[in-house]
Amino acid sequence: MEHELNGRKALVTGGASGIGAACVRELAARGAKVVVADVDADGAAALADEVGGTSWAVDLLDVDSLATVSLDCDILVNNAGIQRISPIEEFDPVQFRRILALMLEAPFLLIRAALPHMYANRFGRIINLSSVHGIRASPFKSAYVSAKHGLEGLSKVTALEGGEHGVTSNCVNPGYVRTPLVEKQLADQAAVHGIPESEVLAKVMLTEAAIKRLVEPEEVASLVAWLASDHAGMVTGASYTMDGGWSAK
Numbered sequence: 001m002e003h004e005l006n007g008r009k010a011l012v013t014g015g016a017s018g019i020g021a022a023c024v025r026e027l028a029a030r031g032a033k034v035v036v037a038d039v040d041a042d043g044a045a046a047l048a049d050e051v052g053g054t055s056w057a058v059d060l061l062d063v064d065s066l067a068t069v070s071l072d073c074d075i076l077v078n079n080a081g082i083q084r085i086s087p088i089e090e091f092d093p094v095q096f097r098r099i100l101a102l103m104l105e106a107p108f109l110l111i112r113a114a115l116p117h118m119y120a121n122r123f124g125r126i127i128n129l130s131s132v133h134g135i136r137a138s139p140f141k142s143a144y145v146s147a148k149h150g151l152e153g154l155s156k157v158t159a160l161e162g163g164e165h166g167v168t169s170n171c172v173n174p175g176y177v178r179t180p181l182v183e184k185q186l187a188d189q190a191a192v193h194g195i196p197e198s199e200v201l202a203k204v205m206l207t208e209a210a211i212k213r214l215v216e217p218e219e220v221a222s223l224v225a226w227l228a229s230d231h232a233g234m235v236t237g238a239s240y241t242m243d244g245g246w247s248a249k
């Protein structure tokens with residue numbers, strides 16, 4: 001397992017923090033050369049140094065600039081994401097558009113930029129960080145749920161087009177993972193529901209989960225690394241939940 005990604009080049013968006021950072025470390029540990037792409041230039045550079053990779057300081061909200069990018073990675077992990085919690089009638093339309101740009105349009109443009117290299121090499125792994133909210137909805141997350149449902153569709157279309165070229169495309173659908181994004185969500189949910197943060201996990205976020213703990217970023221990264229490996233060559237157009245049973249009900 002240690003060297004199974006030797007010779008592969010991976011690009012992880014939002015790679016400076018949380019799940020993305022765990023993916024960077026796991027892919028590098030298995031032998032891949034990793035590009036850490038993030039708007040947090042210092043964080044991306046520091047992690048790239050740590051794993052012997054390179055960094056790409058990029059604001060993925062600048063979607064126009066992504067239309068002319070070409071990528072030479074064998075593994076693309078579309079991970080960068082943000083969250084806003086608000087009832088629809090109060091949801092800022094500018095924020096709605098930004099979330100769709102970052103979490104749906106940017107992945108489309110990066111996939112578009114990566115496919116020519118992958119098709120030429122007859123190998124490619126596209127792994128899209130979706131969410132349980134790619135397959136189930138929750139109130140107050142209209143933009144996030146819309147973007148993730150869209151990403152599920154994009155991932156399946158990529159799988160259908162890429163199959164004959166040796167390219168797979170899959171979604172990973174975590175429940176609540178212990179990252180800065182979720183720490184912010186805990187605070188936001190506490191405000192929306194008017195209860196202390198300490199009660200949010202048990203009473204709001206994990207009520208329907210069979211295993212009532214947060215997912216660790218490293219657990220998600222090990223699934224991503226498996227999907228990137230040769231073992232997963234027949235896995236495409238799929239969505240893998242890792243949510244402690246949250247979506248099983």
Ligand code: NAD
Pocket residue numbers: 013014015016017018019020037038039040058059060061078079080081082102129130131132173174175176177178179180181182
């Ligand atoms: P995080 O906040 O820890 O990290 C997100 C990273 O994305 C940061 O490094 C940030 O700088 C980067 N980023 C944000 N805006 C960017 C931009 N405009 N351009 C480039 N980079 C940008 O988040 P996380 O919790 O690790 O989430 C990562 C992904 O996993 C997201 O797509 C999220 O929706 C998904 N996800 C997270 C959870 C969870 O519970 N944390 C659950 C399901 C799915």
